[in-house]
Amino acid sequence: MKRKTAEKRRPGSLRETRTIFFNGLFLKNPVLIGALGLYPVVAAGYNLRMAVQLSLLMLFISLPTGVIFCLVGEFLPGWLRPGAVLAVSAACYLPAAWLVNQLFPGSLNTMGIFAGLMICNSMVLSRCNDYAPAHLLRAVLADILGCVLGYSLVLCAVACLREYLQRGSVWNGSTGLYIPADRGTALPFFGFIVLGFLAALVQGINLRREKKSGREAPRT
Amino acid sequence: MKKSVCLKKERTSRSMLGSMLLALCTLLILPTVYFGWGPLLTTALTVGLCCLAELAFCLVSRKPVSLSDPSILVTGLVIALLMPVGVPYWVPAIAALFAVWVARGPFGGTGHNPFNPAAAGVAFVTICWPQRVFAYAAPVGWLPQWLGHSALIPASSPAAVLKDHLKPDIVPFEMLWGKFPGPVGATAMLIIGACGLYLILRRAANWEAPLFFLLVAAGIAAAAPRIACSPLTSVKYELMSGSLLFCAVFMMTDPVTAPRTSIGRCLYGAFGGAVIMAFRHFSTYEQGACFAVLACNAIAPLLDRAVLRARAWGGKRIET
Numbered sequence: 001m002k003r004k005t006a007e008k009r010r011p012g013s014l015r016e017t018r019t020i021f022f023n024g025l026f027l028k029n030p031v032l033i034g035a036l037g038l039y040p041v042v043a044a045g046y047n048l049r050m051a052v053q054l055s056l057l058m059l060f061i062s063l064p065t066g067v068i069f070c071l072v073g074e075f076l077p078g079w080l081r082p083g084a085v086l087a088v089s090a091a092c093y094l095p096a097a098w099l100v101n102q103l104f105p106g107s108l109n110t111m112g113i114f115a116g117l118m119i120c121n122s123m124v125l126s127r128c129n130d131y132a133p134a135h136l137l138r139a140v141l142a143d144i145l146g147c148v149l150g151y152s153l154v155l156c157a158v159a160c161l162r163e164y165l166q167r168g169s170v171w172n173g174s175t176g177l178y179i180p181a182d183r184g185t186a187l188p189f190f191g192f193i194v195l196g197f198l199a200a201l202v203q204g205i206n207l208r209r210e211k212k213s214g215r216e217a218p219r220t
Numbered sequence: 221m222k223k224s225v226c227l228k229k230e231r232t233s234r235s236m237l238g239s240m241l242l243a244l245c246t247l248l249i250l251p252t253v254y255f256g257w258g259p260l261l262t263t264a265l266t267v268g269l270c271c272l273a274e275l276a277f278c279l280v281s282r283k284p285v286s287l288s289d290p291s292i293l294v295t296g297l298v299i300a301l302l303m304p305v306g307v308p309y310w311v312p313a314i315a316a317l318f319a320v321w322v323a324r325g326p327f328g329g330t331g332h333n334p335f336n337p338a339a340a341g342v343a344f345v346t347i348c349w350p351q352r353v354f355a356y357a358a359p360v361g362w363l364p365q366w367l368g369h370s371a372l373i374p375a376s377s378p379a380a381v382l383k384d385h386l387k388p389d390i391v392p393f394e395m396l397w398g399k400f401p402g403p404v405g406a407t408a409m410l411i412i413g414a415c416g417l418y419l420i421l422r423r424a425a426n427w428e429a430p431l432f433f434l435l436v437a438a439g440i441a442a443a444a445p446r447i448a449c450s451p452l453t454s455v456k457y458e459l460m461s462g463s464l465l466f467c468a469v470f471m472m473t474d475p476v477t478a479p480r481t482s483i484g485r486c487l488y489g490a491f492g493g494a495v496i497m498a499f500r501h502f503s504t505y506e507q508g509a510c511f512a513v514l515a516c517n518a519i520a521p522l523l524d525r526a527v528l529r530a531r532a533w534g535g536k537r538i539e540t
Contacts, residue, residue, distance in 0.1 A: 165348055179310065181348035184504075190347050193511075196518060197322060200334050204327050 017142045024146025027206060030123045031154045032199040037123035041155050042191030044114040048171045051159035053100055053107045055152035057115060060096030062124045062144050065089045066132045070140040073133025085128045089119045123151060158194050162186060233331075236475070237290040239424035243415035244297040244470065247405035250398050254359035255305045255372075259404045262303060266312045267296030273320035274329075281325070291330045295319050298338035298470055301405025302463055302510070304356045306372040311352050315341035334521070336477050339467075339513040346505060354380065354506055356401035375401040378461035379506040387447050388457060395460045403507075406466035409459075416469035425473035428482055429489035433468045434459065436493025446501065464496060467509040477517040484523040491523075492516040 030036040040058075045051045065088050069081075076084055097115060101108045108115055118124070127147055132140045160170050165181035184190060251259040274292045278285045299315045319341030327333045346353045357372035378388035378400060390400050398408030406412070419425035438455045445454030459465060472478065472492055479488050495515050499508025 179314075179349075182350050184347045184350065193343065193347070193514070196514075197335070197340070200518075201326050204332075204334070208328070 017138055020139050021142040021146035024143055024148075025150040025153070026202070027209075029150040029154065029202060030126070030147045031151055031195070032202040033206075034123075034126070035199075036126055037121045037151060038195070039117065040114055040121070041158055041195060042188040044111070045155045045159040045162070045191065046166070046186040047163040048156060048159050049104070050110060051152070051156045053104050053111055054114065054118070055148070055155055056103065057096055057100050057111070057118050058121065058124070058151060059148045060099055061089055061092045061118055061121075062127060062148055063141075064092045065124060065128045066140050066144040067137065069128045069132040070135065070137050073128075076133075081129050081133070082125065085125055086120060089124055089128070093119050123147060154195075154198065157198075158191060161194060162190065233475075234290065236422075236424040237294055239419055239422045240294050240470070241290055241297065243419055244294065244301065244405070246415060247301055247408065247411055250408045250411060251305070251404045254399065255357070255404075258305055259300070262307065262309065262312055262404070263297060263300035265309055266300040266303075266316045267293055269313050269316040270296035270299075270320055273317050274325070277321060277325040283329070286330075289330050292320070292324075295324070295338045295341075299341050301466070302338070302342045302403045304353065304402075305404055306355065306357050307352055311345050311349060314348075315345045317341075318344045331476055333476060335517045336471050336474050336513055339471055339510040339517070343510040343514055346507075346510065350505060356380075356403075358401050359399050377401045377506065378457060379500075382446050382457060382461055382500070383506045385447055387449060388461065392456065392460075395456075402461070403463050403466070406463035409465055412465050412469055416465075419469065419473065425469070426475070426478065426485055428485035429472040429478055429492070430468040432486045432489030433472050433493045433496075434465070434489075436490045437464060437497050438493075440494065440497040444497075444501070458497070458500070462500075462507040463509045467496070467513055468492075471509075471513045472516065477520060479520045479524045479527070481524055481527040484520070484527045487523050487527075488516055488520055491519060 165185045319337035323340035324337040358375035381388040441455045441458035442451035496512035
């Protein structure tokens with residue numbers, strides 16, 4: 001058992017760390033491949049400002065939680081770990097929410113229930129409960145940063161499209177071209193459709209890479 | 221060895237798409253008779269824009285440009301036929317651009333797209349501008365183009381009337397000939413049915429998906445009518461309103477996005493029928509055929525995989 005853990009914890013090269021980071025960013029994107037933490041993307045990501053606030057909140061919650069579970073996760077029994085992740089995530093939420101509110105005054109009110117729901121975001125749970133306890137700190141940091149960045153990119157891209165369709169501007173910057181769309185674009189239904197296309201695109205790229213390299217595509 | 225002249229010609233994707241194009245062009249005749257040149261102009265715009273968008277995509281992504289590929293024309297025609305008569309030209313234009321640049325090109329073009337590009341384009345504009353996409357006009361007779369869209373008389377489609385749980389005030393004969401408000405090419409039931417038969421007989425389309433699609437939709441319409449009427453009347457109105465029949469014939473049969481196995485196609489059609497009826501019952505839009513097609517496209521590979529696994533499992537059981 002100890003040997004197995006030691007094998008998992010064997011230090012990897014910088015290239016491996018980079019691969020872990022880029023896997024989270026694109027090839028194993030938590031939203032597009034793992035379908036993790038869908039609700040902020042489909043329900044809350046209807047303007048760029050909100051998307052950035054949620055992304056920062058996600059970063060400030062998942063980073064300390066991941067580090068804590070990388071250090072102490074193995075000492076906790078498997079049945080207790082999900083509950084412990086939620087408790088730590090909830091504890092990290094308070095300073096994270098304060099910090100985001102300092103960066104964007106009034107953002108907590110704007111985010112409403114979506115801010116609180118970040119505590120039990122399935123991406124945080126999966127990275128901190130499954131990945132962090134069995135890996136080195138460097139790998140955990142690369143994984144969390146890659147996943148959060150990949151998550152934020154998808155969230156912001158979907159939010160940009162929806163904001164543009166709704167108001168013809170992105171983050172108050174008018175683009176000149178404007179055909180006002182129906183309010184339906186702000187609803188989760190539209191978010192799911194856009195997310196579906198993006199997920200299919202990433203899956204397609206992964207399949208093409210798999211065919212090209214002749215080896216199995218990375219899966220979560 | 222000399223090939224017999226009595227042998228049937230081999231089916232190619234080009235010949236299949238040619239049959240599809242012919243069938244789709246047939247659907248333009250009646251709208252032209254009812255509304256004038258408007259539908260033809262919209263079609264020309266959409267098809268032209270699809271071709272230009274494809275050309276631009278090929279140039280940007282440094283792919284070879286295939287001028288002999290008729291699938292892009294099918295995409296343009298389907299988009300135009302699912303639009304209302306007086307729709308502003310930018311709506312089908314955006315649908316065409318979305319279809320080519322988002323649902324078709326990035327996935328590798330012809331034969332590789334997981335979603336029907338036309339369904340994707342129409343679904344996108346439906347969510348963004350539903351008031352424009354569902355703004356139908358009553359057929360009043362030939363309208364010269366110089367009269368413009370102002371001469372059109374706005375009217376509710378039977379699908380919208382059904383959505384309000386009311387009985388459409390249309391004679392079945394008019395429904396068969398498409399003389400009622402609705403998408404340009406999706407109203408003439410007789411022509412669509414004939415096109416479906418032609419495509420199936422020419423083996424340009426499979427029969428499983430549309431048959432099960434219609435059977436399940438009819439079953440749900442009979443079991444849960446949206447209006448106070450007999451089950452048969454409910455089936456009649458549900459199948460003849462909206463773009464249900466059009467999607468069954470021209471979108472569910474798409475060989476690229478449908479499952480490869482026969483059983484898979486039956487399940488695919490049945491799922492589509494259930495989804496479209498669910499959309500009619502529970503969604504805010506009067507028509508959800510394109511959304512149903514997209515949902516079906518998403519599960520097509522899963523159905524194929526399930527059928528192949530079931531076959532392999534059955535084979536193993538027989539061997540043991």
